[in-house]
Amino acid sequence: MSHKHPVTTPRKSATFDDYTLSEIRRAAATGIYDIRGSGAKRKVPHFDDLLFLGASMSRYPLEGYREKCETAVTLGTRFAKKPIELKIPITIAGMSFGSLSGPAKEALGRGATIAGTSTTTGDGGMTEEERGHSQTLVYQYLPSRYGMNPRDLKRADAIEIVIGQGAKPGGGGMLLGQKISDRVAHMRNLPKGIDQRSACRHPDWTGPDDLEIKIQELREITDWQKPIFIKVGGARPYYDVALAVKAGADVIVLDGMQGGTAATQEVFIEHVGQPTLACIRPAVKALQDMGMHRKVQLIVSGGIRNGADVAKALALGADAVSIGTAALVAIGDNDPKWEEDYNALGTTAGAYDDWHEGRDPAGITTQDADLMKRVDPIAAGRRLANYLKVMTLEAQTIARACGKNHVHNLEPEDLCALNIEAAAMAGVPLAGTSWIPGQGGF
Amino acid sequence: MPVFDLATTELRDLNASLHALDKDGGNEEFEVTNPRGAHAVAVGIDAPVNVQIKGSVGYYCAGMNETANITVHGNAGPGVAENMMSGKVVIKGDASQYAGATAHGGLLVIEGNASSRCGISMKGIDIVVKGNIGHMSAFMAQSGNLVVLGDAGDALGDSLYEARLFVRGTVKSLGADCIKKDMRPEHIEILAKLLSDAGITDVKPEEFTRYGSARQLYNFNIDNADAY
Amino acid sequence: MCGIVGLFLKDKSLEPQLGALLSEMLVTMTDRGPDSAGIAIYGTDQNNLAKLTIQSPEPETDFAGLTDELRAAGIANASILPKSTHAVITVGADQIDATRAALAELRPNIRVMGTGNVMEIYKEVGLPKDVVERFKITDMSGTHGIGHTRMATESAVTTLGAHPFSTGSDQCLVHNGSLSNHNNLRRELSHQGIRMETENDSEVAAAYLTGEMAKGKNLGEALTSALDDLDGFFTFVVGTKSGFGVVRDPIACKPAVMAETDAYVAFGSEYRALVNLPGIEDARVWEPEPATVYFWEH
Numbered sequence: 004m005s006h007k008h009p010v011t012t013p014r015k016s017a018t019f020d021d022y023t024l025s026e027i028r029r030a031a032a033t034g035i036y037d038i039r040g041s042g043a044k045r046k047v048p049h050f051d052d053l054l055f056l057g058a059s060m061s062r063y064p065l066e067g068y069r070e071k072c073e074t075a076v077t078l079g080t081r082f083a084k085k086p087i088e089l090k091i092p093i094t095i096a097g098m099s100f101g102s103l104s105g106p107a108k109e110a111l112g113r114g115a116t117i118a119g120t121s122t123t124t125g126d127g128g129m130t131e132e133e134r135g136h137s138q139t140l141v142y143q144y145l146p147s148r149y150g151m152n153p154r155d156l157k158r159a160d161a162i163e164i165v166i167g168q169g170a171k172p173g174g175g176g177m178l179l180g181q182k183i184s185d186r187v188a189h190m191r192n193l194p195k196g197i198d199q200r201s202a203c204r205h206p207d208w209t210g211p212d213d214l215e216i217k218i219q220e221l222r223e224i225t226d227w228q229k230p231i232f233i234k235v236g237g238a239r240p241y242y243d244v245a246l247a248v249k250a251g252a253d254v255i256v257l258d259g260m261q262g263g264t265a266a267t268q269e270v271f272i273e274h275v276g277q278p279t280l281a282c283i284r285p286a287v288k289a290l291q292d293m294g295m296h297r298k299v300q301l302i303v304s305g306g307i308r309n310g311a312d313v314a315k316a317l318a319l320g321a322d323a324v325s326i327g328t329a330a331l332v333a334i335g336d337n338d339p340k341w342e343e344d345y346n347a348l349g350t351t352a353g354a355y356d357d358w359h360e361g362r363d364p365a366g367i368t369t370q371d372a373d374l375m376k377r378v379d380p381i382a383a384g385r386r387l388a389n390y391l392k393v394m395t396l397e398a399q400t401i402a403r404a405c406g407k408n409h410v411h412n413l414e415p416e417d418l419c420a421l422n423i424e425a426a427a428m429a430g431v432p433l434a435g436t437s438w439i440p441g442q443g444g445f
Numbered sequence: 446m447p448v449f450d451l452a453t454t455e456l457r458d459l460n461a462s463l464h465a466l467d468k469d470g471g472n473e474e475f476e477v478t479n480p481r482g483a484h485a486v487a488v489g490i491d492a493p494v495n496v497q498i499k500g501s502v503g504y505y506c507a508g509m510n511e512t513a514n515i516t517v518h519g520n521a522g523p524g525v526a527e528n529m530m531s532g533k534v535v536i537k538g539d540a541s542q543y544a545g546a547t548a549h550g551g552l553l554v555i556e557g558n559a560s561s562r563c564g565i566s567m568k569g570i571d572i573v574v575k576g577n578i579g580h581m582s583a584f585m586a587q588s589g590n591l592v593v594l595g596d597a598g599d600a601l602g603d604s605l606y607e608a609r610l611f612v613r614g615t616v617k618s619l620g621a622d623c624i625k626k627d628m629r630p631e632h633i634e635i636l637a638k639l640l641s642d643a644g645i646t647d648v649k650p651e652e653f654t655r656y657g658s659a660r661q662l663y664n665f666n667i668d669n670a671d672a673y
Numbered sequence: 674m675c676g677i678v679g680l681f682l683k684d685k686s687l688e689p690q691l692g693a694l695l696s697e698m699l700v701t702m703t704d705r706g707p708d709s710a711g712i713a714i715y716g717t718d719q720n721n722l723a724k725l726t727i728q729s730p731e732p733e734t735d736f737a738g739l740t741d742e743l744r745a746a747g748i749a750n751a752s753i754l755p756k757s758t759h760a761v762i763t764v765g766a767d768q769i770d771a772t773r774a775a776l777a778e779l780r781p782n783i784r785v786m787g788t789g790n791v792m793e794i795y796k797e798v799g800l801p802k803d804v805v806e807r808f809k810i811t812d813m814s815g816t817h818g819i820g821h822t823r824m825a826t827e828s829a830v831t832t833l834g835a836h837p838f839s840t841g842s843d844q845c846l847v848h849n850g851s852l853s854n855h856n857n858l859r860r861e862l863s864h865q866g867i868r869m870e871t872e873n874d875s876e877v878a879a880a881y882l883t884g885e886m887a888k889g890k891n892l893g894e895a896l897t898s899a900l901d902d903l904d905g906f907f908t909f910v911v912g913t914k915s916g917f918g919v920v921r922d923p924i925a926c927k928p929a930v931m932a933e934t935d936a937y938v939a940f941g942s943e944y945r946a947l948v949n950l951p952g953i954e955d956a957r958v959w960e961p962e963p964a965t966v967y968f969w970e971h
Contacts, residue, residue: 148566151547206546206562207565216484216503
């Protein structure tokens, strides 16, 4: 039947888009907030909005091979008797045994060790696999204190006090019953199969003045040997970094909103915490204002994907970066070869983020004995080492093109921005101009 | 007997000496004088030493203690015996906030009062308090026993897991998912042993009321949303 | 984030030592606050006289000849006692407002730290031992006093950002913690005409209390209202002409230790702050309960 008049094209709402409509329906059906893993998925200003200038008439590049571009970094020079020496400025971020399987943690340890860098434990404590296979292991100290004990503290290479993480600044750990297996329950001292409730503040201190005393205690327990890191999400980076320095940190880890989590509320991930790009310059400025840049090292995480991201973070003033999501992808997370299994779960490779359900087809974010077998720790470790190698080579390529013999010699002045937001956030000029929004220029 | 006078000796030297002890050694005696509220006194010990601290300490005394016997002849600041694994810590006076926080084992005896958040996040420690305890005690307490001869403050056992709470006096209010429970013979036995270990002979287990988790928050249910 | 100390003397014979005792308590708390420090001392009530404690970034030029100019402006009996970057101007008891107005005209760079019959406030950027030395606090006597050493959280490290904050005659406040609704409150209080100089959350708390007392509440009632109207984490120690008050928020995570003997009531963020007080070995030492107002008055 034909219409008398022309009708408009059906138009969906940008505000009430398909995803939003489906979420409203889901909320109405279940009465519970949506929980998922990974970091912020929506597009925000990021490193892709920055470009390096490279070599020119005034700057001369370094040749490959003979003209070295160094990548080593030392963490924890401020107070620790035994700082950590890394071959590359890329570390593996804290991810818990519990949210990840044992073989996955082993793979991360193996890969990091081949590459000459560190891994980090997560909420739930240190496993033998990880300590055994990871040459340099950072031990997280979290509000929950699951599995925390002095023996692991003393055999760690560094201690990372977690104030928050980029996905959920102000949220605690979350692990649902499906993943609280016998082993996890034993490590965390919880009944099997319950939904773990999370503490979001540390149980025995609140505030940087009392954190200072807690750090003193941890140093006394470990005879002042180990670097103490403080990890914060992307909340108030200038003040957070200043306070971390005043509380006595050796190293600060700053995690932007793209940083992943195993599980938390979707609204927390997408609507709390700043993009990684927005956090770096304020953090570095705080260090510079206190005369602590390069003396208290800064590690940046949250959406680091390739050597260009590494180089840009370093150019903006970071000492190193940390990868979480990218490391999981390297060892097999969201691989299209499991597409049938993803479809059976109602999703597709690249979109799968219901890691809290413990049914990960890739066998990484699960405690299921059969699924876990899909990760061969040795092969996966090799893949991670390959990926770290590529990122390092990429960063070196860029640094050489900018005339640097060490990746730490990259500077903000080596960069320009493709749009105004990135220019303002990173504090570098808009391409083609000398204008940094907020700082004058033309 | 080694005596460390903290008025003239660095805290670092005290803790380093305690850390240098042989884990399989005998029960050496150490004395610490003039602590005057210092923090991190006698932390991270992992040998069966007896440490007598003559005076009041600041934060985190006996933190992460393993196998040592530590006595504070005075008051203790926040976080005494935090994350203790085993051993015994006795506070002759009062303890401040977070006493025994997140500790996995051992026995903490407080002869005076404990302040707020006593036994917060406890993971297996036994705590015996002769006096009262403050608000938010046994918050998210996972396992272990908390015994209180006096009264408890507001929100006892909020978000409780499997820890057992025994209170002889009154409880100002109970926290989410914490309820009164029956005392059965096995609880009387546990309590009798704890009182004996703490050197308390003038009260009986039958005088206590047991509190534990209602276990309604163990798996998320929309009808319990108000409890969060 | 910070260290707080307070001392209220019951025994008059200790009054000459008030400054010395309070200074030692404050210096012990240095680790908690490396950025700036301040002390308020409540001294003797000189009948019919009042004081303004002022601060200048250029004290030599600003304080020179100031009393002559004030007298010329009608403040008949103005006298001045300079102390480094601060000075105490003494005037007739009913001339505080007129003096403020005159100062604003004659020396726009000068800031008024506090006013009242008996209160003097000294605060500066720097470590407690330096601040105490600069203003010769150890020589001062008084009936009660409070002190604070600051670790700045979300606002700048400046002289004005230091505590104690005063927004009323003989009234001041120090704060350990972090408020979370101070920006909204600041806007409301400004709208009511209450003046604040900084972006500091603690200054908002002081202004709030002053506002409540201006409505007729006494300090205890104002502190009780604060428990409802202020959000966040706080331990407050407040001073008024005759008294000294303590209140902690309902969650009460920030530390607070009190000691009482027949001679004094003392407050410290840590027990360490109290260890050198006379008779501390036999003092009653306790921690204030959350959401409870404590007050001692002469």
